[in-house]
Amino acid sequence: KAGVTQTPRYLIKTRGQQVTLSCSPISGHRSVSWYQQTPGQGLQFLFEYFSETQRNKGNFPGRFSGRQFSNSRSEMNVSTLELGDSALYLCASSLAGGSSKTDTQYFGPGTRLTVL
């Protein structure tokens, strides 16, 4: 089975621009979660989508948004980029997601976003 894939792997943007990141989950997985990883804050949960609905959301501003398609692929969008948005954005997929504490999340390689 193919793993979680994320595109693009690297991205450079300037302040004020917007960006869209893509995540394709493992086949059969219906839950996709997004995380932001920075040296200062570590790994932080952004949001989770399950069956095209946002089920959980972390403590991030409204500039961060996402969606999920009927094939479970997910996109994450960040508008009006700030320097502090520079980070590794990780996507994870699982069968049931946050509703099951025993569910396992499998991570993609991440998209490295640099904001200049």
Add this chain to the structure above:
Amino acid sequence: AQSVTQLDSHVSVSEGTPVLLRCNYSSSYSPSLFWYVQHPNKGLQLLLKYTSAATLVKGINGFEAEFKKSETSFHLTKPSAHMSDAAEYFCVVSDGGSQGNLIFGKGTKLSVKP
């Protein structure tokens, strides 16, 4: 609220010696606990998980962890370190329910000396 504390930000061992990475958790519920590893410029790979079955959990690459409720600990161990074990390790808690996301520790960077 759930949280995890990784007690060491950096651990250095010699190849062939034991590895101990310490993690304490806090959870209002009976948690699930995970250890993930991240090699440089790579995503996170699951090492092992505890979901209230056996308290001693065996994972990949010779790693294991023991869930100790009385000590609220979930330390990761390996009898003999290998150079390829050098990476960052994250202890993670999940309790599902309404929050439904993973809470990560700050990470422990493991260095392995030849």
